[in-house]
Amino acid sequence: MYNLIMSDEDRRHFKRYESRSECEVKVGSETYRGRVLDYSDGLGAVFENAPKLTVGTQADVKVFDPEIQFRGEVAWVNKTDDELRVGFKRLDSLQGSLKSFALADVLIGLQRSTKTGVLRVASGSVIKEVFIRNGDMIFASSNYKEDGFGELLVRQKRISQEEFDKARGLSEESGSKLGKVLVELGCLKPKEVFVAVQHQIEEIILSLFAMETGKFRFHEGSLSSDDLITLRISAANIICNGIKNVNNILHIKKVIPPLTAVLDLSPSPMNIFQDVKLDGSDKAILSCIDGKRSLKTVLSLSLLPEPDTLKTICALLSIGMIAVRKEERAPAELKIEDVEEIIKEPAEEITPEFLNKVEDILKKLWSIGYYGILGTEKNASAEEISKAYYSKSKEFHPDRHFALPSDDQDDLKGKLTAIFSYITEAHEHLSDPGRKAEYDRTLLPEAVEIEEAAKEKAAKLAEEEDAKEKAAKLAEEEAAKEKAAKLAEEEAAKEKAAKLAEEEAAKEKAAKLAEEEAAKEKAAKLAEEEAARKKAAKLAEEEAAKEKAAKLAEE
Structure with a gap:
């Protein structure tokens, strides 16, 4: 059964499980037997004599209890007079038993x-x-x-x-x-x-x-x-809900630490500020955990039935929000009340301004420096540095990408991860007196000049980028003007063509009207001529009639 009492300071992505099992490593025809220190997505082990286990060597690794087998590569070697400590990273697919891995x-x-x-x-x-x-x-x-x-x-x-x-x-x-x-x-x-x-x-x-x-x-x-x-x-949300829905309380008790174990908030902002929705009961139990009270005391203070309290504690342990306090662990740099206050403060909304802030930080991440990323002065106290670390970690926690629509989440997650990693790196250096002093020495005048030169270069690059953007914008505007002028010309040409067409149509209409008028006049003239002929014929008939009448009269 895996053990939940593990180091929260471990920066690996996967938790390590302590073990004292024997292991067997095969390199070609050679087989070395050793003792396991811990396992996760890799393995740490100790050997008395294994000359072929050097960095980069590939091997078949087998652990006897729990049963684990994988193809691995030596990632690091630490040799002492008595033994050889070796770390293996897994080369094949991550796999195992649910009894060996949570x-x-x-x-x-x-x-x-x-x-x-x-x-x-x-x-x-x-x-x-x-x-x-x-x-x-x-x-x-x-x-x-x-x-x-x-x-x-x-x-x-x-x-x-x-x-x-x-x-x-x-x-x-x-x-x-x-x-x-x-x-x-x-x-x-x-x-x-x-x-x-x-x-x-x-x-x-x-x-x-x-x-x-x-x-x-x-x-x-x-x-x-x-x-x-x-x-x-969110993994934290699904884990909390999943564990609290487990009906077999014996399964929960198998992974819960002893009643004498002292529970504390995790010192890691990655764990504290992950995306997880806690209900009122969860928060009430969390408020009982102060780095001094034992599990037994927390159970007695909880208003929930013991099985429900155990499920919540198991869930909080599983997502790393709380941990078992180890005796050798150094006292916290911040009081638990200060950490709780930071937790309660509402996170900045994911607004266009926040997204622009992320972009601005990424542009100068390589030159902003440890004090710059934390927003503290060089003479800041350890408590001020620690408080800034927690505040900035909350502001730029990678899980904040869940607040965006799905299509935009991946891009923001990568950017927040880069910023969060640099915040963590800054805290690791500035919270250690020796490493802080070493870092501060790099900020001497010569280093400052280099940093200033880097900043000037960054500013110059930014100006050039702005100039390029401005030139591109002017080019776009010029192109837009040319396009507008061309459209205006085309419109004018269309209007001129339309006007010419109208004039041509008017001419055709006038010509047609003239033709019709001429036709009318011709028709009228023909009608007059016809009338004249008819009149002449009638007169001729009348004259003939008169002559005939006269002739008849003479007869």
């Missing part, structure tokens, strides 16, 4: 190492997978029937068993997803399907914490976004 530690390790891939957990015939992108859990699947989407909806009484059976049949016939069929049948709205799938993902991940036995393996590699309804889940 699931909470695996999830936090994957998040802080920003890994991408699929975590596969198997217990008997049940297989569940958690899809992880840049360290964040985004999806989950399971072959366990009760984890099914339809079964979940029926349990929640969102649909009836009859509706589920009908939709499942249609889904199998058509090959369409169950959610789509339920929408087509009018059982659910599209938004309700999306919310239900998100809930299903959370339920599958939470159910992993009820697995007391099983094995896991992390398959690192890129993920396909096809058909994935992504949900960004």
